[in-house]
Amino acid sequence: MAGLYLEDFTPGQVFHHPLRKTVTESDNMLFSVMTLNPQPLHIDFEFAKKSEWGKPLVNSLFTLGLMIGISVHDTTLGTTIANLGMTETVFPHPLFHGDTLRVETEVKGVRESRSKPDRGIVDFEHRAFNQADVLVARCLRQAMIVKRPA
Template sequence: MTGLYLEEFSAGQLVRHSITRTVTESDNVLFSVMTMNPQPLHIDFDFASKTEWGKPLVNSLFTLGLMIGISVHDTTLGTTIANLGMTETVFPHPVFHGDTIRVETEVISVRESQSKPDRGIVEFEHRAFNQDGTLVAKCRRHAMIRKRLA
């Protein structure tokens, strides 16, 4: 298990995740179909070719999931009790087939639970960038994290 316990997080901590991922057409189409999202901007090349982008955009919920997923090995693998919510989620630039995504995570705040002594809450800000360094996604996430057993 490589996840960090509550005591190992501190506000201002920045993790630049070493895992990167190139997004494929298959990723985008499969995710869109699996989530029952028929948006032609994601799955119809002809439709997408007539938009301002000229090609399909990767489903933004795939991008969100990928961004958080890339962060897991370095932050919360095996130590998360629950995700409590995500806020301030933005997609300032589209992701396209063939883009390679890298992620960094900043710890915004850490606090112990007021009702359960074995856990606490960490607020993360995840940021995803494409291969050109352009910010493609960002969100704040609150997660309930285990404390290290004494």
């Protein structure tokens, strides 16, 4: 199992995830269609030409999911019990078709569960950057993680 146990996380620890993804038009269209999101800013090139950006934006929820997904292999693969929530999610700059996303994750806090001795909660801050190192997404996430088996 590649995921880390609760005891393996320490506040201040930073993961620079080696996995990167260049986002395609197909990724954006498929995600928007699968989630029934008809926002023309994501799927209509003619509409998007008249926008501030002049081209379609990648769906921000796809960006969020990709950012967290990229982090999984190095952090929580097989050791997550549940995501407990995401807060302070921001998208300070849009992601566009053809942009390559890289992600880093910082452990902000670690604590044992008060009610279940086999697990605990890790507070993560995920940050995603495009190929020009511009921050395109950030969120704080709490995940319930198993402790190392006895």
